[in-house]
Amino acid sequence: MxxxxxxxxxxxxxxxxxxxxxxxxxxxxxxxxxxxxxxxxxxxxxxxxxxxxxxxxxxxxxxxxxxxxxxxxxxxxxxxxxxxxxxxxxxxxxxxxxxxxxxxxxxxxxxxxxxxxxxxxxxxxxxxxxxxxxxxxxxxxxxxxxxxxxxxxxxxxxxxxxxxxxxxxxxxxxxxxxxxxxxxxxxxxxxxxxxxxxxxxxxxxxxxxxxxxxxxxxxxxxxxxxxxxxxxxxxxxxxxxxxxxxxxxxxxxxxxxxxxxPYGMKDPTGEFPFALYLKAVPMWTPGYPDSVSDLGIVDNKGKPLSQKALARMAWIVVDQDGRRFMDEYPPYPGDMGVRPFDAYDSKRQKFPRIPAHMIFDENGRKMYAMGRTAYNDPDAHFDWSADNLEEVARGIFEKADSLEELANLMNVDPGTLAKTIEDWNAHVAAGFDPDHGRQPDTMVPIDTPPYYFGRVYPVVxxxxxxxxxxxxxxxxxxxxxxxxxxxxxxxxxxxxxxxxxxxxxxxxxxxxxxxxxxxxxxxxxxxx
Missing domain, CATH: 3.50.50.60 (FAD/NAD(P)-binding domain)
Structure with missing residues (x-):
């Protein structure tokens, strides 16, 4: 004016x-x-x-x-x-x-x-x-x-x-x-x-x-x-x-x-207005194996927790074809976690990684709360459950008794998903991820039914x-x-x-x- x-x-x-x-x-x-x-x-x-x-x-x-x-x-x-x-x-x-x-x-x-x-x-x-x-x-x-x-x-x-x-x-x-x-x-x-x-x-x-x-x-x-x-x-x-x-x-x-x-999830009920962050994990710097940062690692009351080692990450992330496409635990998950999602498939005219699918098994479900929230808003409220079962009931995660059933829920080819999980478990056993270089200490097998998946998106x-x-x-x-x-x-x-x-x-x-x-x-x- x-x-x-x-x-x-x-x-x-x-x-x-x-x-x-x-x-x-x-x-x-x-x-x-x-x-x-x-x-x-x-x-x-x-x-x-x-x-x-x-x-x-x-x-x-x-x-x-x-x-x-x-x-x-x-x-x-x-x-x-x-x-x-x-x-x-x-x-x-x-x-x-x-x-x-x-x-x-x-x-x-x-x-x-x-x-x-x-x-x-x-x-x-x-x-x-x-x-x-x-x-x-x-x-x-x-x-x-x-x-x-x-x-x-x-x-x-x-x-x-x-x-x-x-x-x-x-x-x-x-x-x-x-x-x-x-x-x-x-x-x-x-x-x-x-x-x-x-x-x-x-x-x-x-x-x-x-x-x-x-x-x-x-x-x-x-x-x-x-x-x-x-x-x-x-x-x-x-x-x-x-x-x-x-x-x-x-x-x-x-x-x-x-x-x-990072990458994260959304509330399918629409009641919570912000993204649902995944579990906070320590940051790391390539080439410095003994230097891990636990900035932002807190308990459910916001109190800092000391964690000076890489976290075991219970999940992998696959695209809409059922294939892994990234290191799920990059050095700075809260920053570089989003960049692999930018890929655009010109042959199919879509973003084949939005949403992507986060997959874990029953042992992973019991390991820890998979998600968390962080918001500055007087009207928002969401407390993530310790065992992730409330999130299953809410539809954030979907559950299947077999990998074939899981593939059908995800609308991906069952054979492709089975091969992805088979390869992943072999990488975990070998302590080496030849596909995307995930750190061995973070790798967890996915081999115990029931299986779970959730849709993940880039979060700003x-x-x-x-x-x-x-x-x-x-x-x-x-x-x-x-x-x-x-x-x-x-x-x-x-x-x-x-x-x-x-x-x-x-x-x-x-x-x-x-x-x-x-x-x-x-x-x-x-x-x-």
Whole structure:
């Protein structure tokens, strides 16, 4: 909307932050601490976004040069090096930054060395920084709308307390709809909707977009992601609002194809609105057999569990012809688990791996709960049963007394499926998977009826694409020119456009958030 169309201002501030997740929290804190009046808008009735339901491990390093080498390797010429350098430098500063914030509420900050997910230059320099204890959250209660309190929730609680202590107003149920720009293209505020009322909100210094990606916008997923459908993982609020607003102001886009997620299932009853994740398993780095990461491995109450060995995985995954097509346990299942599903069969004009079929036997069914949930939503609810029988009764899994019956339920050729299972069991016995290289410690035979299968799909935890920005977090147009007074932070236009590093988006939330907040607050306020 043009500034000339605005007849009145309903609200005014210095720096206006759109979205109250981790990036928005840091941006608001830093803008305030550097001298600006700040206001935060959050379209949901609750805060936290994806940050509050994440595992909470922020990627950090004690060596900026080595961290830069790793970022440069995983981004593989898709992101300018000056931006990666700034992120690497910030990764060294994050632990002390959080310790300063933790003085407010007694939170515990811990740093744990952790290899990068891929054996690329600089991978040994990395670690996770986590908020491991927040005294107010350790009573087991649900934090806001999160399904369970994990370290992502503890991180957000630390930021929320710091925002509240500074008196920064947060307007919930207030959705930014459109940027207000002047005749020179500078951003002067936003049009927002709150409880059915349209508000014109003036930002005297700048607007910072920290409102996430497009995980829950089906049309954007259809247009930008190859595979379909891609299930929404954990949060309904990320619907591409900031991307569309930035586009309307002239923003360039980047990394729109790239998203982070595993394969998972959906509730056939339709009652649960998000994807059903499969059992969390430790991450591993090829070539480093003794280094396994248990970030995100928790019990059913969200308490961290220590697991320093690869998990036995009870299932295999086959395509619609009954054949395996992937290593079901890649180094980073929560990221690369989705990529094999992109394959398109031009002869049959379909995605033959969507849905694919997850298969296990009775021994596998008894091994552990096959699935879990992770969501930030007050109305969602799903507790996975310990023995998986409730999920069988619900139709998530289907049961058969023989492989032939299983094949018929899956609508695949019985002979093909029988050969797949026969080959798999031979691989397990030999301790070697010649087809897809699955790690021997993870392999489990499928030989005891009854047999089970469930339909699995690609799941998006978060998208990486969005408006392109520069080292100052200024959103830029297709010619690389900054759009005046418009900034972004977090996953809204992430630097990751090739491979992802676990905890990388949280690092962007903190580092990008503080840069955006400081840069925005340094601008001279414009007069009406």
């Amino acid at each position: 043009r500034l000339s169309q605005i007849e009145r201002w309903d609200l005014e501030t210095g720096v206006l932050v759109i979205g109250f997740g981790a990036a928005g929290g840091v941006a608001a804190i830093e803008a305030h601490d550097h001298g600006s009046e700040v206001m935060v808008l959050e379209k949901m009735a609750f805060p936290g976004g994806l940050s509050a339901v994440s595992a909470g491990g922020i990627r950090v390093s004690d060596n900026a040069d080595e961290a830069f080498r790793y970022l440069r390797a995983i981004c593989e010429d898709r992101t300018p090096e000056d931006m990666l350098r700034v992120l690497a430098d910030g990764m060294v500063e994050v632990p002390d930054y959080l310790r300063r914030l933790a003085a407010l509420n007694g939170a515990t900050i811990k740093v744990t060395p952790a290899l990068g997910n891929y054996p690329l230059p600089g991978c040994e320099s990395l670690a996770y920084c986590e908020v491991s204890v927040v005294p107010e959250l350790e009573n087991g209660d649900r934090y806001h709308a999160t399904h369970a309190t994990k370290n992502g929730g503890r991180l957000f609680k630390l930021l929320e307390d710091n925002v509240e202590s500074r008196g920064i107003p947060v307007h919930y149920r207030t959705a930014a709809k459109e940027l207000i720009v002047d005749g020179d293209g500078a951003v002067r505020g936003v049009v927002a909707e709150s409880d059915g009322r349209m508000l014109n909100i003036r930002a005297a210094r700048a607007v910072i977009l920290t409102c996430g990606g497009f995980e829950n916008d089906d049309e954007m997923k259809r247009q930008y992601l190859q595979a379909k459908p891609v299930l929404t993982g954990s949060f309904a609020g990320n619907t591409g609002d900031g991307i569309r607003m930035a586009q309307a102001a002239g923003a360039d886009l980047w990394h729109m194809w790239h998203y982070h997620g 935890i978060n998208t990486q694409g969005g408006p392109r920005h520069n080292v100052r977090q200024e959103i830029v147009n297709p010619f690389g020119q900054p759009i005046p007074r418009l900034y972004a932070a977090g996953e809204l236009g992430s630097v990751f456009g090739h491979l992802y590093v676990s905890g990388g988006n949280l690092a962007e939330c903190v580092v990008g958030g503080w840069i955006a907040g400081r840069e925005a607050s340094a601008l001279e306020a414009w007069e009406t």
